[in-house]
Amino acid sequence: MTNDTDAALSGKIMCHALWARDGRRLADFYATVLGTKVSRTFPDESGNNVAFAFHVNGAMYLFYTSESFQPPTWPEEELPFHMDFTFPDVEVAEKRLLQMGATKPGHQPGGKHWTVLLDPSGQPFCIHGTH
Structure with a gap:
């Protein structure tokens, strides 16, 4: 007999949530990176849209607007979280991402x-070529 503390968990990621000063802009950026569009918005108690979402492979990506958001000072500070993406042609992807508003730091x-x-x-986020 197995007790509850010994049972394996089998959770699945339901949502990836990120904050930014402009949640809509960030949602549009990552939706484009992943080949989709923002499909849902969430208002605050005053009716202003403050969160923006889309779905990819069953998981929701949710981007909140936060006026107090401060980007990390990477690489001086360690990152608690970041995303990695793969592309068939990483050079073309990098050029397109930079056109879309990404920047490339000197530290690589x-x-x-x-x-x-x-x-x-x-x-920060990382891009890789498809292996």
């Missing part, structure tokens, strides 16, 4: 293995 710890970019809110 991945060498030839990955490239670090900063999204429009200043949060």
